[in-house]
Amino acid sequence: MKTLPAGQYIPGHSFLHQLDARTKILCLFLLIATVIGALSLWSYALVLAVIALLILVSRLPVRPAVAPVRGIYRFLLIVFLMNALFFGGEEVLASWGIFQLSREGIRQGFRVVGNVLLILILGNLLTMTTLPTQVTTALESLIKPLKFIGVPTEDVAIIISIAIQFIPTLVEETELIKMAQIARGARFESKKLLERAASFIPLVVPVFISAFRRADELALAMEARGYRNAKNRTRRKKEPLAPHDYCALAVCAFICLVQFLLLRNLV
Amino acid sequence: MAIKVENLSYSYEQPFGEKVGALKNVSFSIKAGDFAGVMGHTGCGKTTLLQLLAGLRLPTGGRVYVNGEEINAKGYDRSGLRQRIGVVFQYPEYQLFATTVEKDVAFGLKHSGLSRQEVIARVQWALETMGFDFAKVRNQSPLALSGGEKRRVAIAGVLARKPEILIFDEPVAGLDPHGRENFLRFVKEMNQAGTTIIMASHNMEALAGYTKHLLVLEEGRLIDSGATREVFLRLQQRNNWAFGQTKAQRIATLLAEGNLALSPAVVTYDDLLSALKRELTGGGKG
Numbered sequence: 001m002k003t004l005p006a007g008q009y010i011p012g013h014s015f016l017h018q019l020d021a022r023t024k025i026l027c028l029f030l031l032i033a034t035v036i037g038a039l040s041l042w043s044y045a046l047v048l049a050v051i052a053l054l055i056l057v058s059r060l061p062v063r064p065a066v067a068p069v070r071g072i073y074r075f076l077l078i079v080f081l082m083n084a085l086f087f088g089g090e091e092v093l094a095s096w097g098i099f100q101l102s103r104e105g106i107r108q109g110f111r112v113v114g115n116v117l118l119i120l121i122l123g124n125l126l127t128m129t130t131l132p133t134q135v136t137t138a139l140e141s142l143i144k145p146l147k148f149i150g151v152p153t154e155d156v157a158i159i160i161s162i163a164i165q166f167i168p169t170l171v172e173e174t175e176l177i178k179m180a181q182i183a184r185g186a187r188f189e190s191k192k193l194l195e196r197a198a199s200f201i202p203l204v205v206p207v208f209i210s211a212f213r214r215a216d217e218l219a220l221a222m223e224a225r226g227y228r229n230a231k232n233r234t235r236r237k238k239e240p241l242a243p244h245d246y247c248a249l250a251v252c253a254f255i256c257l258v259q260f261l262l263l264r265n266l267v
Numbered sequence: 268m269a270i271k272v273e274n275l276s277y278s279y280e281q282p283f284g285e286k287v288g289a290l291k292n293v294s295f296s297i298k299a300g301d302f303a304g305v306m307g308h309t310g311c312g313k314t315t316l317l318q319l320l321a322g323l324r325l326p327t328g329g330r331v332y333v334n335g336e337e338i339n340a341k342g343y344d345r346s347g348l349r350q351r352i353g354v355v356f357q358y359p360e361y362q363l364f365a366t367t368v369e370k371d372v373a374f375g376l377k378h379s380g381l382s383r384q385e386v387i388a389r390v391q392w393a394l395e396t397m398g399f400d401f402a403k404v405r406n407q408s409p410l411a412l413s414g415g416e417k418r419r420v421a422i423a424g425v426l427a428r429k430p431e432i433l434i435f436d437e438p439v440a441g442l443d444p445h446g447r448e449n450f451l452r453f454v455k456e457m458n459q460a461g462t463t464i465i466m467a468s469h470n471m472e473a474l475a476g477y478t479k480h481l482l483v484l485e486e487g488r489l490i491d492s493g494a495t496r497e498v499f500l501r502l503q504q505r506n507n508w509a510f511g512q513t514k515a516q517r518i519a520t521l522l523a524e525g526n527l528a529l530s531p532a533v534v535t536y537d538d539l540l541s542a543l544k545r546e547l548t549g550g551g552k553g
């Protein structure tokens with residue numbers, strides 16, 4: 001059974017859907033800061049509670065909302081082991097050659113993995129409740145101040161949004177190419193590490209080529225449809241934030257403050 | 268190799284846990300040595316069906332038997348199956364990756380147990396079958412070839428495994444008329460040499476002129492199947508199925524509207540030609 005690309009937009013009318021995309025992006029950054037700064041279990045409990053609340057409020061189905069957890073557990077396992085075995089520390093529980101398993105290492109491993117997961121889920125909640133075009137527009141207006149130091153902000157925003165939109169297509173394409181290579185005898189499940197790595201060449205090369213081809217086609221199509229550069233495009237009227245946007249921002253700022261001022265040093 | 272399908276269903280999972288039924292309760296069988304076509308509107312489930320037949324997806328319901336053995340049963344030898352079923356996907360040229368044409372075509376023979384000499388012989392055979400000059404093309408980069416040549420290299424990569432069943436998904440899309448005829452003639456020769464062929468296509472002329480049997484899908488359901496000529500004639504009776512008509516059929520319809528009813532009923536250009544000849548010579552005598 002095909003797994004869905006995580007983070008696909010699901011239409012709806014929940015509170016989360018109605019928030020301005022700019023608000024959601026800023027809130028996402030505040031919550032990410034909260035996660036990264038978390039040291040105590042209390043901080044994590046707070047973030048988990050916030051996520052649970054957000055899923056409830058957004059009325060999203062739970063499974064897709066926490067989908068990133070399912071997709072990358074192998075990667076997370078490796079991240080965990082790297083941290084656990086190389087972090088060092090005083091309370092060494094066991095050691096094999098250069099590897100040292102310490103209590104601090106294990107804690108660090110859990111912390112990093114936990115952070116990655118929480119940040120992915122938060123990002124997922126953003127993209128599941130916000131149209132890609134809204135994300136672009138919002139990014140564009142948020143990075144506008146950078147214009148004064150010569151950054152072509154509209155172009156940067158478009159680049160980011162195209163990258164986001166390409167992800168599902170690439171996932172699908174990868175699946176098709178994998179199928180095609182399996183059909184002509186490719187094996188992706190070899191036990192030997194080197195062999196396994198080599199077996200991905202028939203997958204990676206066509207996917208890259210196809211990504212470049214698509215990028216090229218897209219560029220041509222954009223040009224054909226009259227995209228020159230950002231400067232001459234018509235401006236959209238600026239929409240002010242609504243009261244509930246300010247509330248959401250205040251709540252997220254409050255959560256962030258609580259975490260950094262109160263919970264951070266609790267054990 | 269014969270294929271039998273019983274109550275085959277497949278759904279794609281969508282967000283919200285919603286399922287999209289791409290195939291619904293499809294049953295049919297294809298005899299060894301057959302040339303079967305799969306026809307239907309875009310999105311009707313042709314590609315899904317072909318992927319299920321090749322054992323590349325797990326059905327959500329029903330069974331696929333190849334030579335009487337269920338291919339999704341536990342303990343079934345899947346890699347053996349892959350050896351015997353070759354699949355040419357839509358736009359197969361996108362699966363090329365190796366540094367030379369020779370290596371790319373040989374890719375599928377890696378686990379075949381053939382010796383180096385045998386592999387080279389196979390690759391040469393496959394490339395020559397696809398109309399290449401082996402000595403000239405073997406060391407070229409497959410990515411530097413033209414679109415049509417890339418496709419032929421990709422097909423050679425499938426042929427090199429000498430599959431007993433060849434599955435083609437929309438193989439003539441994007442080929443010019445000359446390339447299309449050449450390709451279809453080649454598929455026909457493969458079929459005459461004993462390979463079972465299954466081909467999905469939007470191209471009515473290709474289906475009418477080359478396949479022996481047809482499967483017609485509509486929104487995931489099998490709505491008709493049987494000998495190609497009969498299926499085309501039956502589809503003609505369905506007034507809402509303008510899709511399932513060849514150009515020759517349309518011409519014959521127009522002629523009939525202009526009071527020139529041809530018989531027997533016309534499906535292919537050959538039918539049309541011989542019916543017209545009969546009409547003209549018969550008319551001349553009478």
Ligand SMILES: Nc1ncnc2c1ncn2[C@@H]1O[C@H](COP(=O)(O)OP(=O)(O)OP(=O)(O)O)[C@@H](O)[C@H]1O
Binds near residue numbers: 287307308309311
């Ligand atoms: N990866 C996928 N995820 C979700 N739905 C899919 C996926 N692939 C196909 N579908 C859906 O399944 C149905 C059948 O698709 P399929 O590709 O088998 O059709 P097809 O007959 O091959 O179409 P075409 O003639 O355009 O190639 C379609 O409704 C399509 O939207």
Ligand SMILES: [Mg+2]
Binds near residue numbers: 313314315
């Ligand atoms: Mg298709």
